[in-house]
Amino acid sequence: MAQTILIIDDDIDTLKLVGIMLERKGFRILASTTGEKGLKLAENENPDLILLDVMMPDINGYDIARSIRSNPDTESIPIIMFTARSQVDDKVEGLEAGADAYITKPARPRELFAQVNSILKRSPHRAGAAGAVAPRKGKLIGVISSKGGIGISTLATNLAIEMHNQSGKEVLLSDFRPGQGTISLDLDVQNTSGLIKLLEEEGDLSTIIPDVLIEHKSGIKTLLSSYQPSEAKFVNYPDQFRQIALAVQTQADYIILDLGPSLSPIVTSVIPECDKILICMEPSPGNITQTRILIQDLINSGIGEGRFITALINRQRSGVQLSWEQAENQLERKIDQIFTPVPELAYQSAMTKSPMILRADDSMTAGQFRDLAQFILG
Numbered sequence: 001m002a003q004t005i006l007i008i009d010d011d012i013d014t015l016k017l018v019g020i021m022l023e024r025k026g027f028r029i030l031a032s033t034t035g036e037k038g039l040k041l042a043e044n045e046n047p048d049l050i051l052l053d054v055m056m057p058d059i060n061g062y063d064i065a066r067s068i069r070s071n072p073d074t075e076s077i078p079i080i081m082f083t084a085r086s087q088v089d090d091k092v093e094g095l096e097a098g099a100d101a102y103i104t105k106p107a108r109p110r111e112l113f114a115q116v117n118s119i120l121k122r123s124p125h126r127a128g129a130a131g132a133v134a135p136r137k138g139k140l141i142g143v144i145s146s147k148g149g150i151g152i153s154t155l156a157t158n159l160a161i162e163m164h165n166q167s168g169k170e171v172l173l174s175d176f177r178p179g180q181g182t183i184s185l186d187l188d189v190q191n192t193s194g195l196i197k198l199l200e201e202e203g204d205l206s207t208i209i210p211d212v213l214i215e216h217k218s219g220i221k222t223l224l225s226s227y228q229p230s231e232a233k234f235v236n237y238p239d240q241f242r243q244i245a246l247a248v249q250t251q252a253d254y255i256i257l258d259l260g261p262s263l264s265p266i267v268t269s270v271i272p273e274c275d276k277i278l279i280c281m282e283p284s285p286g287n288i289t290q291t292r293i294l295i296q297d298l299i300n301s302g303i304g305e306g307r308f309i310t311a312l313i314n315r316q317r318s319g320v321q322l323s324w325e326q327a328e329n330q331l332e333r334k335i336d337q338i339f340t341p342v343p344e345l346a347y348q349s350a351m352t353k354s355p356m357i358l359r360a361d362d363s364m365t366a367g368q369f370r371d372l373a374q375f376i377l378g
Contacts, residue, residue: 003120004045006030008038008064009053009082014105018051018082021109022116035059039067042074049120054083054094062097069098078119082107092299101302115302118272121246138172138249141256141376142274145281146290148261151313152280153182154346155339156258158357159278161218162366162373163254165357172213172252174223176241176270177260179232181225187216188353192226198247199240205247213251218358221252238269245270263297271303276376278309281331283322288330295333309376310334314341337372340364 005022009015010033019029030045032038035056042050050068054061061081068074081094086104094102100122101115122140143156153175160173174195175181184192194212198205213221223244225231234240248255257274259267271277277298281291295308312327312335328335342356342365349356357369 003048004028004030005049005051005116006032006038006041006045006047007051007082008032008035008056008061009051010034010055010057011053014053018112021112025113027116033057035061035064038064042068042077043071046074047077049116050077050079051082051116052079052099054081054085054090062093065094065097065099078122080115080119082112088300091302092305095299095302095304095306098304098306100304100306103302122273122275138170138252138255139275140245140249140273141254141276141278142259142267142271143256143278143280144259144267144271144294145261145279146294147287150261150280150282150287151315152260153177153258154186154349154356155278155280155311155313156256157183157186158355158369159373159376160220160254160256161355161357162369163256163377164218164220166370166373167253167377169253170221170251171219172221172223172248172255173216173258174248174255175225175258175260176245176266177225177258178234179226179229180260181227183222183258184224185227186350186353186355187222187224189214189216189222189224192224194223195225195244196231196234198223198244199234199237205243206250209247209251218355223248235264235266238265241266242269242273245273263294268301271298272301274307276309277303277307278311278376280311280313281327282313282315283324283327285322285330288322288327292331292333309372310336311372312338314339315343315346316341336375337368339368 005027007015015031023029030041032041035058052061065079079099081099081102084105091102100119103115143152145152160171164171175183191214197212213223216222281287324338345356345360349359357366360366
């Protein structure tokens with residue numbers, strides 16, 4: 001069954017042009033020139049995706065998006081804002097209203113198709129026929145920071161284990177950091193060749209992924225990067241990393257991806273596919289500023305506000321670092337979770353190759369990981 005796209009736009013020429021282009025790609029098209037009719041179509045037809053203009057004659061696109069998100073029958077429908085309004089403030093308002101992406105008119109067909117396909121791949125699949133069962137599609141959670149040395153690999157590892165413990169569901173942990181992978185050392189996993197095999201594979205990844213996953217004693221699955229510097233050459237394979245990220249969604253209910261620092265080609269390729277983006281920072285003025293810029297860059301690229309989760313990681317006991325409140329004020333947004341410094345526990349964990357959540361499950365740090373896992377699991 002063809003996927004349905006609802007276009008809400010008062011420009012008849014746009015409706016015709018975009019509608020024809022998408023129909024040629026195999027989509028079923030619904031169209032509305034008013035916001036009121038568009039809302040009714042969204043509720044009655046339950047489309048797979050909505051292309052929404054901002055400037056409408058009766059209800060502006062921001063209010064339409066808010067109405068869609070506030071209605072239990074339509075709240076999960078993906079929305080792409082498709083408008084001539086190109087200012088950063090316009091994009092921010094659209095994403096805050098509930099849009100999953102923001103495209104400025106006139107857009108090239110290739111850009112439009114790429115965004116449509118990316119959004120649809122992240123939304124739940126519908127059964128293709130009566131009685132058919134959709135393949136499992138786990139949620140991708142990308143973990144990033146604006147600079148290295150903050151401890152995001154440690155966070156990703158402990159978070160994956162705690163999410164598995166809390167949910168009882170399958171969790172897969174992977175570090176997309178070829179040549180710089182440290183999770184295998186922390187977990188004492190010897191076999192790190194699986195990810196390289198997938199990067200070099202040209203065929204259907206789904207047939208070989210189960211054979212390269214390694215199960216850790218904690219119960220999570222792993223697909224890890226090597227720490228051999230020579231394998232850093234694979235950073236030039238961003239498209240392959242994106243394909244792996246999509247393929248592993250069939251292998252677990254939650255997939256934690258350690259994406260490393262900054263917006264590398266791998267991160268830029270993979271991050272649009274992530275359902276949630278966990279952004280980590282340390283409480284220093286410089287890094288908070290870097291993190292604020294990183295978030296703004298992600299928003300400008302079309303990533304919606306609803307995907308962001310923020311974590312403040314304290315690794316040193318120092319009076320010169322910012323407090324939680326000071327960090328929030330400088331970041332200009334709420335910080336969802338804070339981790340207090342535990343250098344002794346971190347050292348013992350590294351020496352014994354036992355994650356903190358397993359080594360001291362009654363510690364304050366373990367409680368902080370539980371709080372973050374619960375927040376993500378909802």
